[in-house]
Amino acid sequence: QAIHIGGSRIPPAVFERAMEIIGPKIGVLYGLTEAPITCYLPPQALAGAQAAGSGLIHSVGPVLGDYEVRILDTDEMPSNGSGRSGEVLIRGDNVMAGYWQDEAATGASLRDGWLHTGDVGEFDGDGNLHIVGRLKDVIRSGSTTIIPKEVEDVIVLHPAVAEVAVIGLPDVEWGEAVTAFVVTKPGMSVAERDLVEHCRARLAGYKKPRSIRFVASLPRSHYGKVLRAQLIAQATK
Secondary structure (H helix, E strand, O other): OOEEEOOOOOOHHHHHHHHHHHOOOEEEEEEEOOEEEEEEEOHHHHOOOHHHHHOHHHOOOOEOOOOEEEEEOOOOOEOOOOOOOEEEEEEOOOOOOOOOOOHHHHHHHEEOOEEEEEEEEEEOOOOOEEEEEEHHHOEEEOOEEEOHHHHHHHHOOOOOEEEEEEEEEEEOOOEEEEEEEEEEOOOOOOOHHHHHHHHHOOOOHHHOOOEEEEOOOOOEOOOOOEOHHHHHHHHOO
Protein backbone atom coordinates (compact mmCIF):
# COMPACT_ATOMS: atom_id res chain seq x y z
CA GLN A 1 0.00 0.00 0.00
CA ALA A 2 1.20 3.48 -0.81
CA ILE A 3 0.04 7.08 -1.13
CA HIS A 4 0.94 8.81 -4.37
CA ILE A 5 1.03 12.56 -4.70
CA GLY A 6 1.08 14.83 -7.73
CA GLY A 7 -0.42 18.01 -9.09
CA SER A 8 1.23 20.23 -6.52
CA ARG A 9 4.20 19.96 -4.23
CA ILE A 10 4.24 19.24 -0.51
CA PRO A 11 6.46 21.54 1.58
CA PRO A 12 9.54 19.54 2.68
CA ALA A 13 8.77 20.01 6.39
CA VAL A 14 5.28 18.56 5.88
CA PHE A 15 6.67 15.68 3.77
CA GLU A 16 9.22 14.82 6.47
CA ARG A 17 6.54 14.87 9.18
CA ALA A 18 4.28 12.62 7.10
CA MET A 19 7.10 10.11 6.68
CA GLU A 20 7.73 10.14 10.43
CA ILE A 21 4.10 9.20 11.02
CA ILE A 22 3.42 6.63 8.27
CA GLY A 23 6.90 5.66 7.12
CA PRO A 24 8.24 5.52 3.53
CA LYS A 25 4.87 4.87 1.92
CA ILE A 26 4.64 8.02 -0.19
CA GLY A 27 5.41 8.06 -3.89
CA VAL A 28 5.71 11.16 -6.07
CA LEU A 29 4.44 11.44 -9.64
CA TYR A 30 5.31 14.21 -12.08
CA GLY A 31 3.45 14.82 -15.31
CA LEU A 32 0.96 17.05 -17.04
CA THR A 33 -2.27 16.53 -18.92
CA GLU A 34 -0.12 17.11 -22.00
CA ALA A 35 2.50 14.53 -20.89
CA PRO A 36 1.26 12.13 -18.20
CA ILE A 37 3.61 10.59 -15.61
CA THR A 38 7.01 11.54 -16.96
CA CYS A 39 8.94 11.06 -13.69
CA TYR A 40 8.34 8.82 -10.68
CA LEU A 41 9.84 8.66 -7.20
CA PRO A 42 8.69 5.34 -5.66
CA PRO A 43 8.09 4.98 -1.90
CA GLN A 44 10.95 2.50 -1.49
CA ALA A 45 13.40 5.14 -2.74
CA LEU A 46 12.68 7.09 0.45
CA ALA A 47 13.29 4.12 2.76
CA GLY A 48 16.28 4.23 5.07
CA ALA A 49 17.92 6.93 7.13
CA GLN A 50 20.00 8.11 4.19
CA ALA A 51 16.90 9.44 2.39
CA ALA A 52 16.43 12.30 4.85
CA GLY A 53 19.73 13.94 3.96
CA SER A 54 19.80 12.97 0.30
CA GLY A 55 17.46 15.67 -0.94
CA LEU A 56 15.20 13.03 -2.49
CA ILE A 57 12.08 14.43 -0.85
CA HIS A 58 12.67 17.63 -2.82
CA SER A 59 12.57 15.74 -6.13
CA VAL A 60 10.03 14.00 -8.37
CA GLY A 61 12.46 11.19 -9.17
CA PRO A 62 14.13 10.11 -12.41
CA VAL A 63 12.68 10.25 -15.92
CA LEU A 64 10.70 7.13 -16.85
CA GLY A 65 11.18 4.78 -19.78
CA ASP A 66 12.17 6.24 -23.11
CA TYR A 67 10.93 9.72 -22.31
CA GLU A 68 13.36 12.62 -22.56
CA VAL A 69 13.54 15.66 -20.31
CA ARG A 70 15.90 18.58 -20.68
CA ILE A 71 16.28 21.93 -19.00
CA LEU A 72 16.45 25.27 -20.80
CA ASP A 73 17.94 28.22 -18.98
CA THR A 74 16.59 31.74 -19.25
CA ASP A 75 18.50 32.27 -22.50
CA GLU A 76 16.80 29.19 -24.00
CA MET A 77 20.05 27.22 -23.90
CA PRO A 78 20.05 23.61 -22.67
CA SER A 79 21.83 23.05 -19.36
CA ASN A 80 22.37 19.31 -19.97
CA GLY A 81 21.66 18.42 -16.36
CA SER A 82 24.35 20.69 -14.95
CA GLY A 83 22.18 21.73 -12.02
CA ARG A 84 21.07 25.05 -13.45
CA SER A 85 17.39 25.90 -13.17
CA GLY A 86 15.33 26.45 -16.30
CA GLU A 87 12.17 25.46 -18.10
CA VAL A 88 11.37 21.74 -18.16
CA LEU A 89 10.98 20.35 -21.69
CA ILE A 90 9.62 16.86 -22.42
CA ARG A 91 9.81 14.67 -25.51
CA GLY A 92 8.42 11.16 -25.93
CA ASP A 93 5.42 8.99 -26.74
CA ASN A 94 3.56 10.35 -23.71
CA VAL A 95 3.47 13.87 -25.15
CA MET A 96 0.19 15.07 -26.67
CA ALA A 97 -0.26 15.50 -30.42
CA GLY A 98 -1.66 18.98 -29.85
CA TYR A 99 -4.56 21.00 -28.46
CA TRP A 100 -7.92 20.31 -30.07
CA GLN A 101 -8.63 22.85 -32.80
CA ASP A 102 -6.11 25.35 -31.38
CA GLU A 103 -3.11 25.63 -33.66
CA ALA A 104 -1.78 28.76 -31.94
CA ALA A 105 -1.65 27.11 -28.50
CA THR A 106 -0.18 23.95 -30.00
CA GLY A 107 2.55 25.90 -31.76
CA ALA A 108 3.41 27.79 -28.58
CA SER A 109 3.73 24.62 -26.49
CA LEU A 110 5.20 22.15 -28.99
CA ARG A 111 8.42 23.32 -30.61
CA ASP A 112 10.85 21.10 -32.49
CA GLY A 113 9.24 18.03 -30.95
CA TRP A 114 9.62 19.27 -27.37
CA LEU A 115 6.76 20.14 -25.02
CA HIS A 116 7.46 23.39 -23.17
CA THR A 117 5.83 22.75 -19.79
CA GLY A 118 6.14 26.17 -18.16
CA ASP A 119 7.62 24.45 -15.09
CA VAL A 120 11.00 25.51 -13.72
CA GLY A 121 13.24 22.62 -12.72
CA GLU A 122 16.74 21.24 -12.43
CA PHE A 123 18.45 17.84 -12.24
CA ASP A 124 20.58 16.74 -9.30
CA GLY A 125 23.74 14.68 -9.64
CA ASP A 126 21.79 11.41 -9.47
CA GLY A 127 19.46 12.27 -12.34
CA ASN A 128 16.44 13.16 -10.22
CA LEU A 129 14.31 16.04 -11.45
CA HIS A 130 13.49 18.82 -9.00
CA ILE A 131 10.55 21.13 -9.78
CA VAL A 132 11.24 24.51 -8.25
CA GLY A 133 8.36 26.59 -9.59
CA ARG A 134 6.46 27.93 -12.57
CA LEU A 135 7.85 30.37 -15.12
CA LYS A 136 4.80 32.60 -14.80
CA ASP A 137 5.25 32.76 -11.00
CA VAL A 138 8.90 33.86 -11.04
CA ILE A 139 9.33 37.24 -9.34
CA ARG A 140 11.55 39.83 -11.00
CA SER A 141 12.56 42.41 -8.45
CA GLY A 142 15.07 45.01 -9.56
CA SER A 143 17.73 43.12 -11.48
CA THR A 144 17.17 39.83 -9.62
CA THR A 145 15.03 36.77 -10.21
CA ILE A 146 13.34 35.10 -7.24
CA ILE A 147 11.56 31.75 -7.24
CA PRO A 148 8.61 31.83 -4.76
CA LYS A 149 9.18 28.24 -3.59
CA GLU A 150 12.50 29.14 -1.96
CA VAL A 151 10.87 31.88 0.11
CA GLU A 152 7.81 29.75 0.92
CA ASP A 153 9.95 26.86 2.18
CA VAL A 154 11.65 29.21 4.64
CA ILE A 155 8.49 30.93 5.90
CA VAL A 156 6.65 27.65 6.51
CA LEU A 157 9.47 26.59 8.86
CA HIS A 158 8.22 29.15 11.39
CA PRO A 159 6.25 27.29 14.10
CA ALA A 160 3.27 29.64 13.83
CA VAL A 161 2.81 29.26 10.06
CA ALA A 162 0.40 26.71 8.59
CA GLU A 163 0.45 27.76 4.92
CA VAL A 164 2.05 30.41 2.76
CA ALA A 165 1.99 31.59 -0.84
CA VAL A 166 4.54 34.08 -2.17
CA ILE A 167 3.88 36.28 -5.21
CA GLY A 168 5.29 39.37 -6.84
CA LEU A 169 3.11 42.47 -6.67
CA PRO A 170 3.64 45.54 -8.90
CA ASP A 171 6.10 47.99 -7.39
CA VAL A 172 7.13 51.39 -8.77
CA GLU A 173 10.73 51.13 -7.59
CA TRP A 174 11.47 47.40 -7.93
CA GLY A 175 9.11 46.28 -10.69
CA GLU A 176 7.78 43.54 -8.45
CA ALA A 177 7.89 43.28 -4.67
CA VAL A 178 8.10 39.94 -2.85
CA THR A 179 4.80 39.56 -0.99
CA ALA A 180 3.82 36.66 1.28
CA PHE A 181 0.25 35.61 2.08
CA VAL A 182 0.37 33.69 5.36
CA VAL A 183 -2.14 31.45 7.14
CA THR A 184 -1.24 30.93 10.79
CA LYS A 185 -1.92 27.77 12.77
CA PRO A 186 -5.09 27.75 14.94
CA GLY A 187 -4.56 29.66 18.16
CA MET A 188 -1.16 31.01 17.08
CA SER A 189 0.03 34.35 15.77
CA VAL A 190 3.26 36.01 14.69
CA ALA A 191 4.15 39.62 13.99
CA GLU A 192 5.09 40.66 10.46
CA ARG A 193 8.47 42.00 11.59
CA ASP A 194 9.29 38.67 13.27
CA LEU A 195 8.55 36.73 10.09
CA VAL A 196 10.69 39.13 8.08
CA GLU A 197 13.56 38.62 10.54
CA HIS A 198 13.00 34.86 10.31
CA CYS A 199 13.52 35.16 6.55
CA ARG A 200 16.45 37.58 6.83
CA ALA A 201 18.37 35.00 8.86
CA ARG A 202 17.88 32.28 6.22
CA LEU A 203 17.70 34.06 2.85
CA ALA A 204 19.63 36.60 0.85
CA GLY A 205 18.36 40.06 1.68
CA TYR A 206 16.73 40.66 -1.70
CA LYS A 207 14.61 37.52 -1.30
CA LYS A 208 12.97 38.40 2.00
CA PRO A 209 9.33 39.59 1.77
CA ARG A 210 8.77 43.31 1.52
CA SER A 211 5.22 42.76 2.72
CA ILE A 212 3.39 40.00 4.62
CA ARG A 213 -0.38 39.72 4.57
CA PHE A 214 -2.20 37.46 6.98
CA VAL A 215 -5.24 35.68 5.55
CA ALA A 216 -7.72 33.12 6.85
CA SER A 217 -7.10 30.75 3.92
CA LEU A 218 -5.46 30.52 0.51
CA PRO A 219 -7.68 30.25 -2.59
CA ARG A 220 -7.22 26.84 -4.21
CA SER A 221 -8.41 25.02 -7.31
CA HIS A 222 -10.24 21.69 -7.12
CA TYR A 223 -6.80 20.09 -7.59
CA GLY A 224 -5.55 21.83 -4.45
CA LYS A 225 -3.26 24.27 -6.27
CA VAL A 226 -3.00 27.80 -4.91
CA LEU A 227 -4.72 30.26 -7.24
CA ARG A 228 -2.06 32.95 -7.32
CA ALA A 229 -3.99 35.03 -9.82
CA GLN A 230 -6.75 35.41 -7.25
CA LEU A 231 -4.25 36.56 -4.64
CA ILE A 232 -2.88 39.16 -7.06
CA ALA A 233 -6.39 40.36 -7.92
CA GLN A 234 -7.31 40.52 -4.23
CA ALA A 235 -4.17 42.51 -3.38
CA THR A 236 -4.44 44.99 -6.25
CA LYS A 237 -8.12 45.91 -5.98
